Amino acid sequence: MTQSTPANRLRDVRSRIARAAAIAGRDSASICLLAVSKTCSADAVAALAACGQLDFGENYVQEGVGKIAALRTRHPRLRWHFIGPLQSNKTREVAAQFDWVHSVDRLHVAQRLSAQRPVERDGHVLAPLQICLQVNVSGEASKSGVPPQALEDLARAVGALPNLRLRGLMCIPAPNEDIQAQRAPFAQLHSLMEALNRQGFALDTLSMGMSADLEAAVLEGATIVRVGTALFGARSTAVGREKT
Ligand SMILES: *Cc1c(COP(=O)(O)O)cnc(C)c1O
Numbered sequence: 001m002t003q004s005t006p007a008n009r010l011r012d013v014r015s016r017i018a019r020a021a022a023i024a025g026r027d028s029a030s031i032c033l034l035a036v037s038k039t040c041s042a043d044a045v046a047a048l049a050a051c052g053q054l055d056f057g058e059n060y061v062q063e064g065v066g067k068i069a070a071l072r073t074r075h076p077r078l079r080w081h082f083i084g085p086l087q088s089n090k091t092r093e094v095a096a097q098f099d100w101v102h103s104v105d106r107l108h109v110a111q112r113l114s115a116q117r118p119v120e121r122d123g124h125v126l127a128p129l130q131i132c133l134q135v136n137v138s139g140e141a142s143k144s145g146v147p148p149q150a151l152e153d154l155a156r157a158v159g160a161l162p163n164l165r166l167r168g169l170m171c172i173p174a175p176n177e178d179i180q181a182q183r184a185p186f187a188q189l190h191s192l193m194e195a196l197n198r199q200g201f202a203l204d205t206l207s208m209g210m211s212a213d214l215e216a217a218v219l220e221g222a223t224i225v226r227v228g229t230a231l232f233g234a235r236s237t238a239v240g241r242e243k244t
Contacts, residue, residue, distance in 0.1 A: 080098045100132070101129060136148070140172065
């Protein structure tokens with residue numbers, strides 16, 4: 001039996017992505033693996049970074065900002081994605097420390113992120129904050145996400161904000177064991193992005209798929225898959241919770 005090391009788990013997840021991409025006739029280089037490190041230690045992130053992993057996702061503001069502070073100097077090239085529920089009183093730290101936010105579903109939060117995005121950090125000019133709108137597709141597990149009928153108006157308003165760059169859409173469907181059932185909400189998110197692009201948007205990002213359904217997401221066009229458990233092992237649900 002192969003030992004479960006960070007390097008082995010990373011290789012396994014990458015080969016799952018590559019197999020699904022091959023079936024879909026897609027180049028696996030067009031799919032970004034986002035390692036979801038919520039509840040994991042900064043050391044666990046550093047171990048995966050040492051294997052070449054660059055993109056990390058965090059769900060809780062305080063926990064994420066702590067890890068970024070612990071790792072920024074030694075690992076300045078890491079890209080940090082905020083993927084959890086975001087309340088308006090926490091936007092300032094997210095705007096200052098993260099590179100991406102996947103979970104925007106309200107204009108008010110986007111306006112604050114844009115207003116609070118600093119011009120520079122550590123003497124380097126900062127790129128705009130990269131944004132995905134979280135959509136409440138059919139079968140969504142949580143109550144968050146903009147309803148599809150309200151998506152176009154939100155996208156227009158967010159797309160006009162100066163310090164954000166609207167990149168695409170994100171969803172978190174309810175878990176389902178059946179791959180055909182897994183594919184349906186991902187296909188829906190993909191058509192919503194295409195419909196926006198026909199209205200003049202130039203979106204290029206579909207953030208969808210997790211440990212249990214990343215193949216279905218890749219088959220439906222995911223460009224970012226968000227994987228936690230398959231890379232870091234099972235999380236204890238009691239650990240790492242904080243009010244957001
Ligand atoms: C925790 C989480 C993930 C990763 O889930 P796994 O099933 O552990 O791969 C992906 N996306 C979001 C938004 C999450 O909260």
